[in-house]
Amino acid sequence: MATSSPRTVEEIFKDYNARRSAIVRALTFDVDDFYSQCDPDKENLCLYGYPNEAWEVALPAEEVPSELPEPALGINFARDGMNREDWHSLVAVHSDCWLLSVAFYFGARLNCNERKRLFSMMNDLPTVFEVVSGRKPVKEKPAPESGSKSRNSTKRSIDGQPRSNPKLADESYEDGEEEQGDTFCGSCGGGYNSDEFWIGCDNCERWYHGKCVKITPAKAEMIKVYKCPSCQKKARQ
Secondary structure (H helix, E strand, C coil): CCCCCCCCHHHHHHHHHHHHHHHHHHCCCCHHHHHHHCCCCCCCCEEEECCCCCEEEECCCCCCCCCCCCCCCCHHHHHHHCCHHHHHHHHHHHHHHHHHHHHHHHHHHCCHHHHHHHHHHHHCCCCHHHHHHCCCCCCCCCCHHHCCCCCCCCCECCCCCECCCCCCCCCCCCCHHHHHCCCECCCCCCECCCCCCEEECCCCCCEEECCCCCCCHHHHHCCCCCCCHHHHHHHHC
């Protein structure tokens, strides 16, 4: 149990973002491990995300009422009765609800303007469902010199620096900076930051922090066609 609860808008948002990152990881990079832990033959299981960005599939809290709002109960029972991707999406939707409930449980003593600011900060991130289902795909942007609707033979990082061989979206973007602000990491869900190195997947066209997929700028220069961990897993199945 936590020794102290987050109280300010910033503290609550930090807690929310950490729990959310944990759940996103469970449903993306660690999805095979998560799937195997949700055995339908076991008792009611829940998916928890923690402030240290760790996730856990576990039985619900025994105390009533619980210290915090509880996640959806019995996610394991529906596992084998649904299409796998649909089941992941269902867990993601319930997880989004749980994350909001925990955040506003902590924010119960905030005033109206503080609650509004907290929700705005959370709403700037894609939901777990959007990340897992791909409902909000991240498109690569043409470099300023590449024209509006052409495909370029140079792969670029998100800040426009050359890498090697990419797919560029078949759409023009009038305001590159504004569009970059709508870009989120396919792993942790974090927003675009020009101070960080990013790499785009040539298969699903999502962007990732280099640190999240363990790719450095030097290593990216040696990659002709990059596939993210999720696409690599799908190719092996």
